Amino acid sequence: MFRTESEFVRWLRDRSPSKAGPLQVGIGDDAAVVEVSRGRQLVLTADMSLEGVHFTRRLHPPKSVGHRALARSLSDVAAMGGVPRFVLVSLALSQRTLSARTRVLWMEAFYDGLTSLAARFDVALAGGDTAVVRGRTFVDVTVAGEVEPGRALTRSGAQPGDQIFVSGRLGMSALGLRLLKSGGLRHREGIKPRGTDERGSAGAADPSHAAIQAHLYPEPRCSLGRYLSERRLATAAIDLSDGLSTDLTQLCEASGVGASLAADRIPVPEVPGYSSARLLDLALNGGEDYELLFTVPRRLATRIPSRLGHLSLHRIGEIRGSSDLILVRPNGKEVAVKPGGFDHFRRQ
Amino acid sequence: MFRTESEFVRWLRDRSPSKAGPLQVGIGDDAAVVEVSRGRQLVLTADMSLEGVHFTRRLHPPKSVGHRALARSLSDVAAMGGVPRFVLVSLALSQRTLSARTRVLWMEAFYDGLTSLAARFDVALAGGDTAVVRGRTFVDVTVAGEVEPGRALTRSGAQPGDQIFVSGRLGMSALGLRLLKSGGLRHREGIKPRGTDERGSAGAADPSHAAIQAHLYPEPRCSLGRYLSERRLATAAIDLSDGLSTDLTQLCEASGVGASLAADRIPVPEVPGYSSARLLDLALNGGEDYELLFTVPRRLATRIPSRLGHLSLHRIGEIRGSSDLILVRPNGKEVAVKPGGFDHFRRQ
Numbered sequence: 001m002f003r004t005e006s007e008f009v010r011w012l013r014d015r016s017p018s019k020a021g022p023l024q025v026g027i028g029d030d031a032a033v034v035e036v037s038r039g040r041q042l043v044l045t046a047d048m049s050l051e052g053v054h055f056t057r058r059l060h061p062p063k064s065v066g067h068r069a070l071a072r073s074l075s076d077v078a079a080m081g082g083v084p085r086f087v088l089v090s091l092a093l094s095q096r097t098l099s100a101r102t103r104v105l106w107m108e109a110f111y112d113g114l115t116s117l118a119a120r121f122d123v124a125l126a127g128g129d130t131a132v133v134r135g136r137t138f139v140d141v142t143v144a145g146e147v148e149p150g151r152a153l154t155r156s157g158a159q160p161g162d163q164i165f166v167s168g169r170l171g172m173s174a175l176g177l178r179l180l181k182s183g184g185l186r187h188r189e190g191i192k193p194r195g196t197d198e199r200g201s202a203g204a205a206d207p208s209h210a211a212i213q214a215h216l217y218p219e220p221r222c223s224l225g226r227y228l229s230e231r232r233l234a235t236a237a238i239d240l241s242d243g244l245s246t247d248l249t250q251l252c253e254a255s256g257v258g259a260s261l262a263a264d265r266i267p268v269p270e271v272p273g274y275s276s277a278r279l280l281d282l283a284l285n286g287g288e289d290y291e292l293l294f295t296v297p298r299r300l301a302t303r304i305p306s307r308l309g310h311l312s313l314h315r316i317g318e319i320r321g322s323s324d325l326i327l328v329r330p331n332g333k334e335v336a337v338k339p340g341g342f343d344h345f346r347r348q
Numbered sequence: 349m350f351r352t353e354s355e356f357v358r359w360l361r362d363r364s365p366s367k368a369g370p371l372q373v374g375i376g377d378d379a380a381v382v383e384v385s386r387g388r389q390l391v392l393t394a395d396m397s398l399e400g401v402h403f404t405r406r407l408h409p410p411k412s413v414g415h416r417a418l419a420r421s422l423s424d425v426a427a428m429g430g431v432p433r434f435v436l437v438s439l440a441l442s443q444r445t446l447s448a449r450t451r452v453l454w455m456e457a458f459y460d461g462l463t464s465l466a467a468r469f470d471v472a473l474a475g476g477d478t479a480v481v482r483g484r485t486f487v488d489v490t491v492a493g494e495v496e497p498g499r500a501l502t503r504s505g506a507q508p509g510d511q512i513f514v515s516g517r518l519g520m521s522a523l524g525l526r527l528l529k530s531g532g533l534r535h536r537e538g539i540k541p542r543g544t545d546e547r548g549s550a551g552a553a554d555p556s557h558a559a560i561q562a563h564l565y566p567e568p569r570c571s572l573g574r575y576l577s578e579r580r581l582a583t584a585a586i587d588l589s590d591g592l593s594t595d596l597t598q599l600c601e602a603s604g605v606g607a608s609l610a611a612d613r614i615p616v617p618e619v620p621g622y623s624s625a626r627l628l629d630l631a632l633n634g635g636e637d638y639e640l641l642f643t644v645p646r647r648l649a650t651r652i653p654s655r656l657g658h659l660s661l662h663r664i665g666e667i668r669g670s671s672d673l674i675l676v677r678p679n680g681k682e683v684a685v686k687p688g689g690f691d692h693f694r695r696q
Binding site for chain 1: 386490
């Protein structure tokens with residue numbers, strides 16, 4: 001427990017790795033000093049998590065807010081094929097309705113969720129900033145990772161003929177959010193982050209539970225990103241944060257290409273009581289799955305396994321030379337796909 | 349001008365250095381990929397700038413908000429003796445009262461202030477995140493810099509007998525803020541960021557103008573930090589962001605020492621109409637000066653020049669073995685100094 005800024009810094013420092021190893025100067029100084037591996041390039045990404053946009057006080061327990069805030073940035077590093085190493089966390093915590101004591105409990109659970117995920121990926125908490133504010137809670141997480149020179153997976157390398165793959169099941173997070181909103185809240189407390197990289201595996205005991213878990217505790221696909229980067233299998237990659245339709249559009253725009261998707265190949269959530277059209281809509285336009293979308297030259301496509309550990313991989317379409325993005329229905333009919341995911345400039 | 353997220357990304361990318369050089373993958377991908385110089389350690393720092401805490405819509409033009417948000421982090425890198433290299437900027441812009449068009453103008457001026465300062469320090473904009481939010485505007489800036497192994501200036505190395513130095517004139521920023529609040533606003537529009545590292549020089553034409561400039565466009569002391577680090581002159585250093593009384597307390601706590609300050613040696617603002625007690629209070633407890641406080645072994649103290657370029661340097665006291673922090677008045681009377689600067693956990 002802590003009451004002042006310096007007490008908080010001490011508390012946080014106790015939760016962080018010692019100065020031994022790559023963290024030469026850790027939390028509590030003007031800045032952190034860290035070791036970068038010899039000859040590696042640095043991967044840098046910053047992602048905001050905003051109350052009312054990315055999480056709400058009612059639906060998201062603070063442990064999930066911390067986990068998700070870090071998962072967003074780890075997922076970006078995964079999509080570059082990098083190894084995440086260090087994280088900086090800036091937290092402006094709302095003072096509204098929270099008493100000073102509740103606020104401290106909130107912070108403890110938030111940092112617990114964040115540092116637990118960080119520890120599983122061997123990422124060191126290197127610093128950040130903290131304040132209590134009158135407005136809504138605001139989180140910004142910066143992750144620094146490493147990648148071998150020339151091995152980063154960018155969005156811009158996709159070529160006509162490349163096969164399009166995704167990991168996991170898409171739309172799970174959006175489905176989990178709907179379930180939470182429509183009363184799944186009573187399940188919330190029993191849901192914990194996974195200890196292993198297995199989300200998206202078929203045959204989960206309870207599909208609703210799996211969807212809520214996918215929403216509250218998404219699993220960044222760092223192993224998959226490394227697998228693709230080390231073997232030079234992917235020509236382009238992006239993480240699915242805004243939804244397949246939006247993120248594939250971004251990849252195609254960056255690469256100057258188009259794409260066709262086979263509707264019956266897109267891995268939708270396996271949950272009873274939803275029409276296949278509804279599930280396809282979730283998979284296309286639901287955001288925050290944090291799965292990877294990547295393109296592979298046709299001749300290398302057979303080298304992509306159907307499963308990497310517990311994570312399923314699915315070939316869902318092909319890159320085309322024209323700039324269109326189309327969905328091919330099982331009856332052969334083609335429909336245009338428009339970005340339907342999240343654009344912070346349009347929503348809100 | 350831009351209306352959507354992707355238009356904004358393109359606009360911002362056009363303001364950033366090309367991919368040539370250290371920025372291998374820049375704005376617009378999942379993450380940036382940057383080159384770190386061979387054998388250097390990485391300096392990482394993140395700092396928030398919050399509407400209502402660090403800036404207000406009434407007093408601070410957006411160009412100043414962008415400048416100050418980056419200056420906070422550059423100052424941290426300066427206090428570590430590092431060279432800043434890359435910056436990531438997360439901006440959650442309030443939609444309150446601003447029309448969509450005003451918001452775009454605000455963002456343009458904000459990024460103009462930030463990237464102008466970045467360019468002067470040869471810092472590349474490598475990424476970040478942006479959103480429009482219902483609440484107050486929130487900025488988080490992360491800077492990655494470099495330092496030679498073993499040369500970082502920490503807070504924890506001060507020894508009894510070390511001489512305490514500060515750069516510039518302390519309390520200028522707090523004085524500038526007061527002047528702005530009490531009607532100095534009419535001067536605001538004519539005030540521009542300095543093109544050179546000369547703030548704090550004696551004999552500025554108009555002291556009020558200099559104070560407002562110090563507040564709106566503070567100058568990070570990166571050259572001084574490098575000077576101290578390269579010559580191994582300082583045993584400890586911290587930047588003056590929260591006020592001398594608070595920041596010296598933090599340095600002393602980290603080093604396990606105390607200090608005595610000579611009241612008549614503390615460089616206060618040179619401005620008519622203020623009592624010396626009032627000016628001393630500003631210098632001790634006014635924050636956001638972003639000058640450097642550093643300690644130097646007694647035998648090396650003569651090697652600290654009285655001026656580095658246009659920047660004045662002042663010996664203001666001595667580190668002591670006891671944990672007290674005392675101020676020695678010109679009549680020899682000693683008074684205890686308590687941290688009187690900014691603590692985000694207490695204020696607000």
